[in-house]
Amino acid sequence: MVLGLDPGYADLGFGVIRVSGSRQEMIDYGSIKTSKTKMHGQRLEEIYDVLQELIVKYKPNVIGFEKLFFSKNVKTALLVAEARGVIQVVLAKSGAKCVEVSPQQVKLAVCGHGGAEKTQVQKMVKTLLGLREIPKPDDAADALAIALAVMNVR
Secondary structure (H helix, E strand, O other): OEEEEEOOOOEEEEEEEEEEOOEEEEEEEEEEEOOOOOOHHHHHHHHHHHHHHHHHHHOOOEEEEEOOOOOOOHHHHHHHHHHHHHHHHHHHHHOOEEEEEOHHHHHHHHHOOOOOOHHHHHHHHHHHOOOOOOOOOHHHHHHHHHHHHHHHHO
């Protein structure tokens, strides 16, 4: 089982894929949305708790998450960096192999070139996993792409 994570503070995408030989099957996807009405620490705690629940539920052997790229909005970048810190604590406790991938690695693995547009990546996720529609929200589709990518990086 592979768990892909698209780190975020307000919205953290996740995607779970079962791998059997060369076959890949989507098991679950979604996002962890934290409420703007909660205090900062409570939002980070919510990320921690829900991630732990996902790991207990799916028991992934491999967990992939995307590297942080610098954002023009420094405040947002700092919040996402803090969420990534929480994610890394949960992953360290999980016992699973953890793989960090860059956005370019994800695009290369899913689309065949590192300069693919977001819509191309989403369409390929749909195709590669035999889904009827592109997963929503976008963060969940990105997380499934990350899960697909880490299978090639591991």
